[in-house]
Amino acid sequence: AQTVTQSQPEMSVQEAETVTLSCTYDTSESDYYLFWYKQPPSRQMILVIRQEAYKQQNATENRFSVNFQKAAKSFSLKISDSQLGDAAMYFCAYRSFKAGAGSYQLTFGKGTKLSVIP
Amino acid sequence: DTEVTQTPKHLVMGMTNKKSLKCEQHMGHRAMYWYKQKAKKPPELMFVYSYEKLSINESVPSRFSPECPNSSLLNLHLHALQPEDSALYLCASSQYAGQGIDGYTFGSGTRLTVV
Numbered sequence: 001a002q003t004v005t006q007s008q009p010e011m012s013v014q015e016a017e018t019v020t021l022s023c024t025y026d027t028s029e030s031d032y033y034l035f036w037y038k039q040p041p042s043r044q045m046i047l048v049i050r051q052e053a054y055k056q057q058n059a060t061e062n063r064f065s066v067n068f069q070k071a072a073k074s075f076s077l078k079i080s081d082s083q084l085g086d087a088a089m090y091f092c093a094y095r096s097f098k099a100g101a102g103s104y105q106l107t108f109g110k111g112t113k114l115s116v117i118p
Numbered sequence: 119d120t121e122v123t124q125t126p127k128h129l130v131m132g133m134t135n136k137k138s139l140k141c142e143q144h145m146g147h148r149a150m151y152w153y154k155q156k157a158k159k160p161p162e163l164m165f166v167y168s169y170e171k172l173s174i175n176e177s178v179p180s181r182f183s184p185e186c187p188n189s190s191l192l193n194l195h196l197h198a199l200q201p202e203d204s205a206l207y208l209c210a211s212s213q214y215a216g217q218g219i220d221g222y223t224f225g226s227g228t229r230l231t232v233v
């Protein structure tokens with residue numbers, strides 16, 4: 001079974017600064033998908049960024065980028081130019097590449113609560 | 119329309135009540151999901167529907183009964199719930215179940231309180 005670990009329960013960042021959220025995972029599979037979701041107080045889970053394990057290139061979405069280290073099983077999220085609206089709970093998630101029931105399941109980490117200081 | 123809409127946003131029910139949660143999407147997604155999220159915890163998968171058929175039931179108690187009347191609509195019928203069932207119930211959808219890198223689109227959830 002896969003596990004996802006987010007070792008930072010809470011983090012804070014000054015507005016306009018850069019912050020990196022950590023995520024490590026454990027899997028025996030060679031192909032899989034990784035995601036970062038944001039959950040603000042409005043409760044909706046919002047997809048921030050996604051990465052295919054078989055792609056070497058790190059994914060980027062505007063101010064959000066990842067550092068994907070497949071050998072180290074690490075998938076950190078970097079937020080540049082932090083804004084007040086970035087304050088939220090951030091969840092790292094894993095999904096299997098294989099077809100079948102296992103690939104329906106998103107395995108989430110426990111989350112990192114990010115605060116943005118004005 | 120790129121949203122998943124859930125109603126109601128808040129629900130308080132007694133342990134003998136019967137209520138239903140509703141989820142709707144018009145993105146043409148063929149997979150829909152119910153997740154349960156307790157406070158300060160990640161979401162936990164309850165059910166997966168693929169092409170309107172139940173594909174996954176993660177050993178959920180029978181007091182939760184899902185229904186998928188059509189490809190756009192997903193219901194969760196609640197009956198004889200316990201106080202420990204109080205949680206945020208999230209609905210999500212994706213293009214297909216378990217295929218490709220499409221991330222799930224989540225609704226804003228229903229905050230359920232069982233008294």
